[in-house]
Structures are given as C-alpha cells and as structure tokens.
Amino acid sequence: MTDTHSGPAPMGRRERKKAATRQAIADAALRLFLERGYDDVGIREIAEAADVSTTTLFKHFPVKEALVFDEDSDQETRLLDAVRQRPEGRSIPEALREHALHHRMAAADSDARFTAFFDLVNSTPALHDYVQAMWLRHTDALAAVIAEESGRPADDPACLALAHFALEAPRAARGHDDPRQVITRAFELLEIGWDGLTSAG
Known part of the structure; x- marks a missing residue:
C-alpha cells in the first residue's frame, strides 16, 4: 500500500504564487542594492522593479533589512x-x-x-x-x-x-x-x- 503521508505535501497554487512574488521582490532588491548601494535605494523603487505595491512588499518583508536576507526556514x-x-x-x-x-x-x-x-x-x-x-x-x-x-x-x-x-x-x-x-x-x-x-x- 502506498504511504500517502511520506514527504511534504505539494505546494498549492496560492502558495506557489506567494513564494514567486516573494522571490521576485528579493531578487529585485538585491539587484538594485548591488548596483547602487543599500542606502541609495528606496522601498518604492524596489516595489516598482518587482511590479508589486509597497503594501505587498511589506507583507513579505516587514523591514528594509529583511529584503537582503530571504528567510531560510531550514x-x-x-x-x-x-x-x-x-x-x-x-x-x-x-x-x-x-x-x-x-x-x-x-x-x-x-x-x-x-x-x-x-x-x-x-x-x-x-x-x-x-x-x-x-x-x-x-x-x-x-x-x-x-x-x-x-x-x-x-x-x-x-x-x-x-x-x-x-x-x-x-x-x-x-x-x-x-x-x-x-x-x-x-x-x-x-x-x-x-x-x-x-x-x-
């Protein structure tokens, strides 16, 4: 009999979309920080580069510093x-x-x-x-x-x-x-x- 409980459940569409948005924000932030320096890049610029609102950005990253360190649960x-x-x-x-x-x-x-x-x-x-x-x-x-x-x-x-x-x-x-x-x-x-x-x- 197949063990249906082995391994983590596959990520749903909503979770995949949320993870993709988070990754897009983190990637945009890091790219801008590396190009121009952390202090010279604003939150609004990062949101625009990732094609999200500032409200969405802050849902994923509550402070600017967190943009550099994407959470690693492991x-x-x-x-x-x-x-x-x-x-x-x-x-x-x-x-x-x-x-x-x-x-x-x-x-x-x-x-x-x-x-x-x-x-x-x-x-x-x-x-x-x-x-x-x-x-x-x-x-x-x-x-x-x-x-x-x-x-x-x-x-x-x-x-x-x-x-x-x-x-x-x-x-x-x-x-x-x-x-x-x-x-x-x-x-x-x-x-x-x-x-x-x-x-x-």
Whole structure:
C-alpha cells in the first residue's frame, strides 16, 4: 500500500504564487542594492522593479533589512543537525566550526554574486547588525542541543556560552584578508575551553 503521508505535501497554487512574488521582490532588491548601494535605494523603487505595491512588499518583508536576507526556514535545522549528526569522535566545537566554514563561507568562495552580497553586508552597518541579530536568534536552541549531546544540565550556562560564542565567531572574520583562518582560530579557542570544562566534569 502506498504511504500517502511520506514527504511534504505539494505546494498549492496560492502558495506557489506567494513564494514567486516573494522571490521576485528579493531578487529585485538585491539587484538594485548591488548596483547602487543599500542606502541609495528606496522601498518604492524596489516595489516598482518587482511590479508589486509597497503594501505587498511589506507583507513579505516587514523591514528594509529583511529584503537582503530571504528567510531560510531550514537554517536552524542545519545548525542543530551539525551537532546532532556529527561524526563519531568529532567534538561539538569542531562540528560547529565545520558548519560555520561550510555554510557561511563556501558560497562566497564559489559564486561571485555571493562575494558581492557579502561585500554589501560588510560595508553596510544596518545590514551588518541585522544579519548578526538574525543569526543569534538560534542561541537558545543550539544551547539546548549542546546540553543534550554533552549530557550536561539543560540550564548549564556553559552550554549557552558555547552556543553564543560559536554563533558570534564569524563576526570576528569580517574585514580580514583570510576569514577562514580567523574562524578556525576562534573555534580553536572555544575547543580548548570546552575540552577543559568537560574534562573537569
């Protein structure tokens, strides 16, 4: 008998149209931002470029900064899976380092458009702060998984600290010639501290 419940249900026509509109707005915004700079592009211009009203634009993106960071509902899942599904023998800080290097750096290395995108973010204070705030919203969920995987109490402040600093680490790489090296060194520091803590019980 066929399992009708396996896999997600197909997206309906209304949902497809909504997703297409959202993507069109995000694409138009990014194109204009890359051409002229974030601060020199207005919301009305973006709406016109995407052929939507400003009201429709704000239904999809409540603030201007959100236009640059199209919501990724799988982002937190991938982060937590990096800890839960790490290979045997790999420490939690190592797993988080690999996730940071792979998901936050690999795209920039392989695509000139992503390089331009990261340059835009790094050179625009409003975007710089917004993306970090978005990323840090995963702190509590990551801390809970770290506690679960390490057998520590759910409210252990060390787990919260590791989660916070692991998510903050990529910030230190901004503006450096070799961001990979900076991220690697930051996680080496976290590894030493976590090893010392877990070894001490």
